[in-house]
Amino acid sequence: MNLENLNIWCWVIPALVGIIAGVLGYLIGKGSNTSVTGNTANINVLETENAKLKTELENCNKKLSAAATLPKTKVTPASLAASVPTADSFDAEAAKAAFGKKIKENDLKIVEGIGPKIEELFHGFGIKTWKDLSKVSTTKCQEVLDSGGSRYRIHDPASWPMQAKMAYKGQWKELVKWQDIHKSGKY
Structure with missing residues (x-):
């Protein structure tokens, strides 16, 4: 068994x-x-x-x-000035519609990658508006970051002047679309 x-x-x-x-x-x-x-x-x-x-x-x-x-056709300075969009006034409603939140004029924090501390660093260098930041080179942005110490080394400012230019020109939809596609503000 x-x-x-x-x-x-x-x-x-x-x-x-x-x-x-x-x-x-x-x-x-x-x-x-x-x-x-x-x-x-x-x-x-x-x-x-x-x-x-x-x-x-x-x-x-x-x-x-x-x-x-x-x-x-002959290009004159006057015809160029007429064809280039200008940012004479800040359209808060268009910015709010694109971002879904209230945007303050010349708030550098609208640029993806810039927070309150980095905004303070730029203000210390006299860069206080979107127009100012749009005219700054990436090298200068890196210099501003380096002035804050080693904790800012992880940031990549390559796209910041371009994003600031879109904000300055009031290209809100384009800026939001760019930021959605390029996560963390990187190319």
Whole structure:
């Protein structure tokens, strides 16, 4: 009787191990399938964005070739001044609509990557407005950061003058879109 019980266990134990292994394999396989699906979705989004950018590029190239066929006109300082957008007045409502919160004029903290302490550093260097910051080189921005000590070394000011220029010109939608695409203010 002892031998018969032993023979049954020789069949039951491998069968249980097989069933448990099968269930675990199924669960693990199902879990990895979701990550493949997620990657496929990311690839589809990137391919769609790439197609849009290619279309934009084609349109720009068409406009460029059309502009090349136009007759040349004499450019004067007065005509240049008329074509360049200016930021004569701050439109708080447009800024609020784009950002979803109240924006104060010349608040350097609107530039992604600049917080209250870094804003104070810029103020100490006489850079108090978006226009001032838009005219500063990246090297000068780094110099301002270095003046604050080693804790500011992690910041990358490469995009700050460009973001400040968008704010100065009142290009709120463009600024928000740029900040959404370039997380943490990096290119």
